[in-house]
Amino acid sequence: MFIVGYLLKAIANVVDIVLLFFMWIVIARAVLSWVSPDPYNPIVRFIHNVTEPVLYRVRAFIPINFGGIDFSPIIVFLAIIFLRTFLVSSILRLSEILL
Numbered sequence: 001m002f003i004v005g006y007l008l009k010a011i012a013n014v015v016d017i018v019l020l021f022f023m024w025i026v027i028a029r030a031v032l033s034w035v036s037p038d039p040y041n042p043i044v045r046f047i048h049n050v051t052e053p054v055l056y057r058v059r060a061f062i063p064i065n066f067g068g069i070d071f072s073p074i075i076v077f078l079a080i081i082f083l084r085t086f087l088v089s090s091i092l093r094l095s096e097i098l099l
Helices: 002-034 042-061 072-098
Strands: none
Touching: 002 042, 002 072, 042 072
């Protein structure tokens, strides 16, 4: 049973790192929205292509846009914090029980 515990612990660590990485990409996307970056820059295109599917779904579900300010990155940021706190901690706790 300890193998399942270690597997769950590894999954929790990977999910935590992926969520942290995505959180920084969302922050970079928000910062890039304040300036006028070159849309053909590969880094800008990568950031846009990675974050747009998630931000588009949030904008479609909760159309909050006051005075040209887009609040969807804030909602995604809060959702990532919730997932890191709740989901990752729950998986880690379950892995400790199985160890």
